[in-house]
Amino acid sequence: MKKQRSLVLIKPDGTQRQLNGKIIHRFEQAGLKIIAMKFLFATREMVIAHYPSEDEWFTVVGNRTLDDYSKKHIDPKIVFNSDNAIEIGKAIKEWLVDYVTSGPTLALIVKAYDAIAVVRKIVGATNPSVANPGTIRGDFSHDNIELANEQLRPLYNIVHASGNVDEAEHEIKVWFKSEEIMEYERIDEKFMFKTKK
Incomplete structure (x- = not known):
């Protein structure tokens, strides 16, 4: 089994509330190794590149809203002037871009099995x-x-986490240069993942 990398963003609602340390602690406590970290103000270009622009992604995001509205008997046309999942997804992406660029973000790459x-x-x-x-x-x-x-506005849900390996590798390239990523072995890895010879 190969180790995976995942991008984690502590978005402005997390950084502004000073939750960085508490969140990082949870990842480290679970055995995830941080191999890159930086605190920055994201540009619009970065965030546009980060979130997909394919209809498939817009549909997933839009359907999440449509499902929630359906359960609560809310007409999506009141908010979005549309009940089309793709159109709703596009509106939410624009809200995300505005939001993530509104304050500081802490970007991390974690690595583990x-x-x-x-x-x-x-x-x-x-x-x-x-x-x-x-x-x-x-x-x-x-x-x-x-x-x-x-x-x-988008959901204020504190963090972003990659959804799959391909997504993670794409996102990592948006947020980090290769020279900013540190490959190293933690002391506990030597004992936990020792291979037989």
């Missing part, structure tokens, strides 16, 4: 209103889709 799944388990559900207690979003965010859309 099955890093993508481990990070996503620690982070919790994208929608904080359904994120389990004990997860980052479940503990630190109290936002929901309906409120976010009513205020014409």
